[in-house]
Amino acid sequence: MAAPAAGPVPPVPVLRIVAECGRSRARAGELRLPHGSVPCPVFMPVGTRGTAKGLTAAQLAALGCRICLGNTFHLGTRPVSGTGGLRGALGLTLSRPCPELPNPGGDRSCRGFPAGFRRSPRRYRGVTGGSRSVPGLGGPQIWGGAMTQRDVPGFAIGGLSGGEAKAQFWRTVKLSTEQLPRDKPRYLMGVGYATDLVVCVALGCDMFDCVFPTRTARFGSALVPWGSLQLKNQQFAKDFRPIDADCGCPTCQRYSRAYLHALLRSNTAALHLLTLHNIAYQMKLMGSIRDSIVQQRFPEFVREFMDTMYGGRGGPPAWAREALESVGITLA
Ligand SMILES: [Zn+2]
Structure with missing residues (x-):
């Protein structure tokens, strides 16, 4: 008897879910991409030309960065000459096989990872499908459906x-993740503040990108679990501690706040050192989030994070508290 004809091979799902929070919508997983797998939730530094501003690809890799975000709009307007477009540009710039996610660059849709929901000036809408009104958002609609x-x-x-x-922000994110399928990765574009990352993981997002950590480094701002240090300020002139004693990055291992304060006045190497630290901070934060989901202690992690970040500043902002309560995490 002849063997039955082989049918089409079903595609391997991009997302493999490893663990889910028992209370919120947070999940830990693995993105299976053509150039390698990437643990998620994940923060992707913006590296349109193959690496983040101020760092080499090798430095990013040493910090544990497994994926960069390439802005297709910027690549289109400022291509790397002689490389043959997006794929060629990234292939030339990267010194190693590294997943790179092209993003829409604003409101443009993206072939590989289409915008599920995007905002028009007067309302929030998807590309097609039915609509739902969002209570408390003053009239905007989310369009999902097809x-x-x-x-x-x-x-x-x-x-x-x-x-x-922020009240609009988190409600829109929550409504979006409610409508998206469980088994596919959800990429929240342009979000990179630590508090936003923690809250939006709780709301069910898997991937993030933002220029914030590298841009704020170039203004002399170092990210720390309790906020940020403005190292240009005079108060750091004689502060011989590292930026963060618990940070394992090369900057914190070798340099003091006082040294960086002095260097910021005269040498652009300081901006490089701060960028290195800020990317390390983002990587460590996402790794801690993921570990806590896998170990079924994400709600405890969120409470500890908020306590460290806002304990000396009157407590977490109301929007974060409301967003977390909406998915079952109550802050003290
Ligand atoms: Zn550091």
Whole structure:
């Protein structure tokens, strides 16, 4: 008897879920991409030309960075000459095989990872499908429907983090993740503040990108678990402690706040050293988030994070408290 004809081989899912929080929507997983696997939730430094501003690809790799975000709009307007477009540019710039996710660059849709939901000036909407009104958002609508039925590797939530009220921000993220399929990665574009990352992981997002950690480094700001240090300020002139004694990055291992304060006045190497630390901070934060989900202690992690970040500043902001309570995590 002849063997039955082989049918089409089903595609391997991009996302393998490793663990889910028993209370919130947080999940830990693994993104299986053509150039390697990436643990998630993950923060992707913006590295349109193959690495983040101020760092080499090798330095990013040494910090544990497994994926960069490439802005397709910027690559289109400022291509690397002689490389043959997006794929060639990234292939030339990277010194190692490294997953790189091209993003829409604002409100443009992206072939591989289409924007699931994006914002128009007057309302939030998806590409197609039915609509739902969002209580408390003053009239905007989320459009999902057929969009979520598309056979795509994952979905991006775009158009947020553009100056809207935080109450709108988190409710829109939550409504988006509610409509997106469980088994596909959810990429929240342009989000990189530590508090936003923690809250949006709780709301069910897997991937993030933002220029914030590298940009703020170039202004002399170092990210720490209790906020940030403005190292240009005079108060650090004689502060011989590292930026963060618990940080294992090369900057914290070798240099003091006082040294960096002095260097910031005269030498751009200081900006490089701060960028190194800030990316290390983001990587460590996401690693801690992921570990806590795997170990089924994410709600405890969130409470500890908020206590460290806001304990000396009157407690977490109301929007973060409300967002977390909406998925079952109550802060003290
Ligand atoms: Zn450091």
